[in-house]
Amino acid sequence: MQLHGIHHLTAVSADARGNHDFYTRVLGMRLVKKTVNQDDVSAYHLFYADGVGSPGSDFTFFDWPLAPAHQIRGLGPITISVPDLAPSDRFLTEVMAMRRARSFTAPDAPGVTVQVYKMGEGGPAAELHVRVEPDLPAAQPGAGGVHHVAFRVRDEEYDYWVDRLQQLRIRSSGPVDRFWFRSLYTREPNGILYEIATDGPGFAADEPLDALGERLVLPPFLEPRRAAIERGLKPI
Numbered sequence: 001m002q003l004h005g006i007h008h009l010t011a012v013s014a015d016a017r018g019n020h021d022f023y024t025r026v027l028g029m030r031l032v033k034k035t036v037n038q039d040d041v042s043a044y045h046l047f048y049a050d051g052v053g054s055p056g057s058d059f060t061f062f063d064w065p066l067a068p069a070h071q072i073r074g075l076g077p078i079t080i081s082v083p084d085l086a087p088s089d090r091f092l093t094e095v096m097a098m099r100r101a102r103s104f105t106a107p108d109a110p111g112v113t114v115q116v117y118k119m120g121e122g123g124p125a126a127e128l129h130v131r132v133e134p135d136l137p138a139a140q141p142g143a144g145g146v147h148h149v150a151f152r153v154r155d156e157e158y159d160y161w162v163d164r165l166q167q168l169r170i171r172s173s174g175p176v177d178r179f180w181f182r183s184l185y186t187r188e189p190n191g192i193l194y195e196i197a198t199d200g201p202g203f204a205a206d207e208p209l210d211a212l213g214e215r216l217v218l219p220p221f222l223e224p225r226r227a228a229i230e231r232g233l234k235p236i
Contacts, residue, residue: 001160002097003119005126006078007150007181007197008047008058014143016044016063020236023048029059031213032203033180034236037062041222042232053203053212055181056125056152065234068142078149079129080192081136085115087189088130092117095168096151096194098128106131119151138191148185150195158182161196179219180205 013019023029032053037043040062049058082088092098098117106112112131119126128149139145153161158175161184165172173185180203184196203212216233218226 001157001164003126003196004121004152004154005056005119005123006128007056007152007195007199008060009078009149010060010062010147012141012143012145012147013046013061013063014065014068016046016061016065016234016236019046019061019063023059032058033207033217034213034215035217035219036222036229036233038178038219038222041225041229044233044236046236047203047213049203052209055199055202062147064143068144078127079114079131080149081131081133081139082190082192083132083134083136084190085113085130085132088192089115091188092128092130095165095170101127109133148193148195150183150197153196153198155182155198155200158184158196158198177219 020031024031027048029048030051030053031046032049033045033047035045035047037045044063045060046063047053047058047060089100093100098119101116101118101122103113103115106114112133115130115132117128117130119128141147162172162175165184165186170186173183176183176185178197180201182198185193186196187193206217207215216226216230218229222229
């Protein structure tokens, strides 16, 4: 059983209005789901994607206004940085079933090696690049930082991955229903948060395709708290 590529990348913003303006007006992405962080409903969770919210096209943000002023301003190939490749390599190949494809020297840092891992049929959207940088300080949470990276699985493959982590006795979140997709979270040995996420049911499960992202949408279990949640959010 294989992962099929990048599902989404989630970063942190401290300015929801500016974030929305940049990703829609400057980069031309579409806000396909305006909702809240299901674990912290005081914060928006904004999903930007292509015009129809295709799986693997979305870049998402948690909005925590008290975090630093600098923000990520674009999404390129997914690259992570680790101090020691060996434990991450074992996790990616033996647990996540990725395959080592090649390595190269980072063009911006002659002493840094980048190992490329492939998923599914490969291609840029199905590659994870791992930079080995033992001298870097550990990442700190806040605006401009990446929260986690999610990898795609087909809907019918989700239970396999839940069972796989259990059988390997790897600590995970267990099944999590995000309504627009199902999730499974785990941390690799160097502390990076990985999510496995299904393609479906998709962002059009509760909104017409031509109206995606126009209103605040909550998953059914949060709908009874709508009034209180809306009071705690700044308008975008």
